[in-house]
Amino acid sequence: MTSPLTIAVGYDGSSESEMAIRWALYMAVATNAHVTVVHATGLLEHAHIRFSPDAAPDALLAIARECGFDADHLYWVVNDGDACSVLLRAEGPPIGADMLVVGSRGHGKRPGILLGSTSLEVAEHATVPVVVVPPNIRGSVPPDDEVR
Amino acid sequence: MSLIVNEPYDDSGHEDPGHPERPERSSVAMAAVTDLHLGSDLVIATARAATRAELIRVHSGNYLDELGAFCYGGGGDIDQDTYATLDSWSIAVLAAGGGLAVIEELQRRGDGVGFVVTRPPGHHALADRAMGFCLLNNVAIAAAGLLAQGERVLIVDWDVHHGNGTEQIFWDEPNVLYVSTHQWPLFPGSGSASEVGGRHAIGRNVNIPLPPGATGDVILRALKEIAAPTIKEFDPTWVLVSAGFDAHRADPMAEFQLTSGDFALAASWVAEFVPHPGRLSLFLEGGYDLDALRSSICATLSSLLGRNQDSEDPSSGGPGMDGLVQIQDARKAAIDMLQRADKEDDQ
Numbered sequence: 001m002t003s004p005l006t007i008a009v010g011y012d013g014s015s016e017s018e019m020a021i022r023w024a025l026y027m028a029v030a031t032n033a034h035v036t037v038v039h040a041t042g043l044l045e046h047a048h049i050r051f052s053p054d055a056a057p058d059a060l061l062a063i064a065r066e067c068g069f070d071a072d073h074l075y076w077v078v079n080d081g082d083a084c085s086v087l088l089r090a091e092g093p094p095i096g097a098d099m100l101v102v103g104s105r106g107h108g109k110r111p112g113i114l115l116g117s118t119s120l121e122v123a124e125h126a127t128v129p130v131v132v133v134p135p136n137i138r139g140s141v142p143p144d145d146e147v148r
Numbered sequence: 149m150s151l152i153v154n155e156p157y158d159d160s161g162h163e164d165p166g167h168p169e170r171p172e173r174s175s176v177a178m179a180a181v182t183d184l185h186l187g188s189d190l191v192i193a194t195a196r197a198a199t200r201a202e203l204i205r206v207h208s209g210n211y212l213d214e215l216g217a218f219c220y221g222g223g224g225d226i227d228q229d230t231y232a233t234l235d236s237w238s239i240a241v242l243a244a245g246g247g248l249a250v251i252e253e254l255q256r257r258g259d260g261v262g263f264v265v266t267r268p269p270g271h272h273a274l275a276d277r278a279m280g281f282c283l284l285n286n287v288a289i290a291a292a293g294l295l296a297q298g299e300r301v302l303i304v305d306w307d308v309h310h311g312n313g314t315e316q317i318f319w320d321e322p323n324v325l326y327v328s329t330h331q332w333p334l335f336p337g338s339g340s341a342s343e344v345g346g347r348h349a350i351g352r353n354v355n356i357p358l359p360p361g362a363t364g365d366v367i368l369r370a371l372k373e374i375a376a377p378t379i380k381e382f383d384p385t386w387v388l389v390s391a392g393f394d395a396h397r398a399d400p401m402a403e404f405q406l407t408s409g410d411f412a413l414a415a416s417w418v419a420e421f422v423p424h425p426g427r428l429s430l431f432l433e434g435g436y437d438l439d440a441l442r443s444s445i446c447a448t449l450s451s452l453l454g455r456n457q458d459s460e461d462p463s464s465g466g467p468g469m470d471g472l473v474q475i476q477d478a479r480k481a482a483i484d485m486l487q488r489a490d491k492e493d494d495q
Contacts, residue, residue, distance in 0.1 A: 050228065080334050
């Protein structure tokens with residue numbers, strides 16, 4: 001028996017990253033995968049100047065329940081760094097992600113701006129498959145018959 | 149001895165209200181220079197912008213184009229930490245040019261110490277990406293200019309954060325030795341002791357990650373025991389310092405416990421490796437508590453210029469001393485592994 005796949009998904013507190021988490025969870029339900037939600041702690045967050053996701057684990061559990069995902073297979077990891085580097089590091093141990101999932105644009109980003117695009121950087125440098133979840137995905141989840 | 153400082157430029161347009169990387173930082177840095185009362189020993193290097201040819205030694209053309217277009221389009225948040233405004237491009241190229249101008253003045257004189265007041269800071273900026281408040285890698289642009297003249301450049305980075313951009317840019321460059329002391333874990337998450345350089349530059353990257361709470365005695369001993377032998381072997385012809393002052397105990401961005409007196413000692417230690425007069429320049433990186441920034445710059449420059457200036461007592465007793473052996477071991481193991489792999493490839 002092969003071990004379950006691990007999907008790592010980036011979370012920065014934005015609605016786009018929440019959409020990415022929902023997509024990852026539905027995919028994980030369909031493929032019996034584990035999900036690790038990865039949050040990058042930047043300079044400002046470390047100094048408590050900007051967004052801090054203290055409440056995120058509880059909110060994520062609620063989303064997992066909505067998606068029908070077993071919360072025992074949901075992991076929450078916070079690492080220092082920029083969003084792109086932290087998500088790319090999820091490919092290696094201890095997470096060992098088989099797939100990276102990221103929202104198409106992060107917190108406060110303007111549409112169409114490539115500079116600082118986490119999704120673009122991750123897609124360019126990753127060595128595992130990357131899914132970029134757009135903000136306007138239909139129904140916010142992949143239809144069952146496409147996933148299974 | 150003279151202090152060569154870049155001519156102040158108007159950086160007020162690079163500001164995001166509430167952001168700690170703010171225009172007051174450069175005003176305070178210049179006030180620290182004024183505090184030294186140098187008179188005719190203070191030399192101002194005329195401001196100039198870095199040219200595209202100078203920038204492209206370090207940054208990709210695509211990145212430069214995107215950054216310029218982003219700024220001229222009004223700017224905004226680049227990532228969770230980093231912003232740019234309409235004026236940021238022109239300010240960033242003046243920051244990078246300031247470093248080049250100071251080095252040119254040092255070369256003309258063959259004497260003195262350089263201090264480059266740069267906003268935005270630079271050491272997190274990658275070849276193709278802005279991050280960590282940094283847009284252009286000022287110290288790397290200066291080092292690349294010296295490399296083009298055939299120099300061998302030592303970069304000592306005592307900012308509390310690892311200079312991932314500088315490390316990446318010179319990862320495989322045998323004529324640059326990068327030495328960093330930094331808090332770990334902390335942004336940007338890189339900087340482990342096993343990062344020792346690329347196949348063409350094995351051992352040319354010296355990372356000294358230290359725990360939160362580390363004091364000046366730990367950092368100075370780490371530099372002496374871990375970095376000094378490699379620096380002596382490298383035998384630099386120029387010495388640049390990524391002089392961040394956010395390792396000060398009052399700084400809000402991290403948890404090191406340094407005092408202004410510690411920076412003075414670190415500066416004296418660095419000066420030992422300067423091969424000839426006029427071949428040392430400091431570049432402002434971090435430092436966000438304005439009082440600590442001012443007193444630390446003043447103490448650092450006083451030390452280098454051989455002037456008596458009151459500073460805080462050096463700090464001691466923090467954690468990290470016991471871990472220095474592990475840092476040495478991890479570094480040695482990584483170098484051995486790369487050298488073995490290199491030999492096997494040759495066979």
